[in-house]
Amino acid sequence: MDPIESFAEDPRIAVRDGAKIDPDGRCVIYWMRRAQRAHENPALEAAITLANAIKKPVVVFFALRIRHPFASERHFTFMLEGLADTAARLERRRIGFAMRLSAEPRAADDFARFAAEMRPAAVVTDRNPLGSIDGWRRAIPAEIRVPVLNVDANIIVPSAIFGREHYAARTIRPKIHAQLERFLVPVNKCRVCVAWPPPRGFCSLVPNRELRDALPLDRATAAVGSLAGGTTAALTRLKRFIMNGLARYSARRNAPQLDGTSGLSPYLHFGQIGPHTIAIAAREADVPDEDRRAFLEELIVRRELAINFTTYNRRYVSIESCEPWARGTLARHADDRRAQTYNERQLEQAETHDPLWNAAQRQMVEAGWMHGYMRMYWAKKILEWSSSPRAAYAIAVRLNDRYQLDGRDPNGYAGIAWAIGGKHDRAWGPERPVYGTIRYMSAASTGRKFDSKAYIARWQQGADIR
Numbered sequence: 001m002d003p004i005e006s007f008a009e010d011p012r013i014a015v016r017d018g019a020k021i022d023p024d025g026r027c028v029i030y031w032m033r034r035a036q037r038a039h040e041n042p043a044l045e046a047a048i049t050l051a052n053a054i055k056k057p058v059v060v061f062f063a064l065r066i067r068h069p070f071a072s073e074r075h076f077t078f079m080l081e082g083l084a085d086t087a088a089r090l091e092r093r094r095i096g097f098a099m100r101l102s103a104e105p106r107a108a109d110d111f112a113r114f115a116a117e118m119r120p121a122a123v124v125t126d127r128n129p130l131g132s133i134d135g136w137r138r139a140i141p142a143e144i145r146v147p148v149l150n151v152d153a154n155i156i157v158p159s160a161i162f163g164r165e166h167y168a169a170r171t172i173r174p175k176i177h178a179q180l181e182r183f184l185v186p187v188n189k190c191r192v193c194v195a196w197p198p199p200r201g202f203c204s205l206v207p208n209r210e211l212r213d214a215l216p217l218d219r220a221t222a223a224v225g226s227l228a229g230g231t232t233a234a235l236t237r238l239k240r241f242i243m244n245g246l247a248r249y250s251a252r253r254n255a256p257q258l259d260g261t262s263g264l265s266p267y268l269h270f271g272q273i274g275p276h277t278i279a280i281a282a283r284e285a286d287v288p289d290e291d292r293r294a295f296l297e298e299l300i301v302r303r304e305l306a307i308n309f310t311t312y313n314r315r316y317v318s319i320e321s322c323e324p325w326a327r328g329t330l331a332r333h334a335d336d337r338r339a340q341t342y343n344e345r346q347l348e349q350a351e352t353h354d355p356l357w358n359a360a361q362r363q364m365v366e367a368g369w370m371h372g373y374m375r376m377y378w379a380k381k382i383l384e385w386s387s388s389p390r391a392a393y394a395i396a397v398r399l400n401d402r403y404q405l406d407g408r409d410p411n412g413y414a415g416i417a418w419a420i421g422g423k424h425d426r427a428w429g430p431e432r433p434v435y436g437t438i439r440y441m442s443a444a445s446t447g448r449k450f451d452s453k454a455y456i457a458r459w460q461q462g463a464d465i466r
Contacts, residue, residue: 003053004122004147011158012042012183014127016137016148021054025121025146027096027196030060031111035126035153035271036082038089039231040187042274043126043151048095048190050149056121057196059096060086061114063107064205070401070408072221074368076212078229078405082272083207085230096196098204101215112141118199122146126153126271129307129410132314133159154268155307156275156300157183165312167323168424172308173301180300184283187276221402224368227266234267238281247287250294256360256371257454262295266369266405268303275299305424306414316413319393322421329427329436330389336433342385344395356443356452357381359459361399366459368405372415373450379419380441384434393420 004021007013028051035041044060051058062083065071087097102110115123127136127150136150152158157179166172205211241262245252252260267273282295315321319330342352350358350365360374370378379396386392396416401407417423420438427437446452 003050004149006053007046007050007149011160012152013046014134014136014150014160016140016150019145019147022119022121022146023054024119025056026119026199027051027057027059027121028054029115029118029120029123030058031123031125032060032062032086033107033126034128035151035274036062036079036086037231037272037274038086038093038095039235040189040274040277041126041153041271042187043124043153044095045188045190046149046151047124048192050122050124052190052193054121055194057094057096057194058192059098059118059196060090061111062097062099063102063110064099065102065107066215066217067103070218071215072218072402073212073223074221074403074405075407076215076217077209077223078227078266078368079270080207080209080212081229081233082231082267082270085232085272087204087207089231094192094195096198096202098202099207100205106139108139108141112143115141115144120146122149124149124151126151127159129154129159130310130316130408130413133311154271154274155304156180156279157304159307159311162308162312166305166308168426169301169305172305176301176304184276184279184300186280187274218402224405227368227405229266229270229272231267231272234264234273235277237263237267238273238278242281242285242287246282246285246291246295249291250288253294253298254373255450256374257451257458259371261372263369265409265411269406269409269411275303303411306410309414309417309423310410316410316417317397319390319421321417322423325427326422326438329431329438330421333431333434333436334388338385338387338434340385341387344398347382347385347395348399352381352385354381354443355456355460356447359456362459364399364403368403370404373446374455375412375415376419377441377443377446379416380435380439383420383438389420396420 004015008015028047030044030047035043038044047058090097100110104110123144123146140148157176161179252258279296279299282292310316313321340353350361352358360370360378364370382396383389383392386395400412418425422438425439428439429437431437432440
């Protein structure tokens with residue numbers, strides 16, 4: 001049996017048709033993109049399984065894109081710390097690791113050059129949740145004529161199961177729950193049968209601070225020194241949350257001044273920990289059922305609804321991604337008088353009349369993270385204070401992507417779409433100026449739900465979050 005055929009029926013894995021394994025190939029290459037880990041990574045384990053079947057070693061390739069518009073010291077410090085952890089774990093498993101700088105518009109061009117050097121028997125990659133379900137096929141360079149497996153490595157229920165965009169949590173939730181018994185299972189760790197022997201001249205960049213300091217990065221967006229990147233740090237944070245935070249999650253999760261969340265979103269964004277690892281730990285924890293259910297709802301249903309949005313709606317970074325009813329009500333109120341308006345620089349500098357909003361913006365700029373409840377309020381006020389809904393959406397995306405450690409992520413894009421464009425929501429009456437029937441949030445109503453004075457005081461002087 002062709003080893004590739006064993007993957008064909010797995011909905012987590014898409015196989016490019018028409019190519020044959022090269023029996024003379026040196027190795028199986030795992031082109032690591034979003035799943036930047038060696039721990040419980042379905043894409044890596046698929047590469048090892050395939051390599052074992054054809055008696056080849058595995059080498060991991062990672063392209064470090066330095067021309068990204070949001071290539072900052074903040075994001076690269078966290079990512080390189082994670083890649084250093086991953087490289088060490090791969091070495092212990094006798095797997096190669098090659099990181100190369102990518103100054104090309106497409107990382108695929110750098111991968112093509114690496115593949116020409118290595119001459120692989122087959123290729124495995126992990127699916128990017130920011131793109132169409134079949135977009136990966138176009139991203140594979142034409143020079144790659146061996147089989148390519150694309151693995152959904154950062155989600156529990158594979159995106160291909162749904163086949164279309166879902167419009168609310170209530171529609172996707174039963175479909176996800178129906179599949180959890182099948183897919184919410186531990187990621188098997190495979191034994192590596194053939195160790196990686198680096199060929200003569202093989203080289204890799206070392207993911208360390210010296211490399212970061214030599215790169216042309218945005219230095220104004222500084223690293224968050226109190227938040228270390230990497231799988232080891234993520235597992236430590238998960239353990240601490242399971243022991244000390246999960247049992248109170250349902251009561252504390254919407255209290256920004258308490259920070260009762262897991263704090264794992266940056267690690268999930270960079271793929272330094274997988275959702276299976278987190279969900280299984282929560283499922284097996286000795287905590288009240290209401291806390292476990294509330295956490296798994298956020299981790300699985302809400303997160304995978306966001307991934308469904310960015311997978312099946314290619315306009316997710318613009319107001320055009322939102323539903324017709326929402327675009328219509330916003331258009332009818334686009335010319336409404338705004339009580340206050342602020343430009344992007346004023347918003348970025350937290351120079352508004354609203355101390356609660358300013359605190360949220362400072363938290364994001366200084367700590368690289370904002371509590372989820374405040375993210376909703378933050379984006380809605382940008383809508384209220386901007387010249388148009390389209391401008392508000394663009395400003396929110398740019399600020400989110402520049403400062404949030406978990407920016408450029410399905411959760412962030414879905415949250416902005418919900419707050420500004422009613423995504424995954426419904427119309428709310430009565431109609432209001434600017435908002436129309438988009439759900440409204442005020443400083444007064446928001447502040448009554450938690451100790452907003454404590455939150456404002458915490459961020460008034462720019463104290464470090466952690």
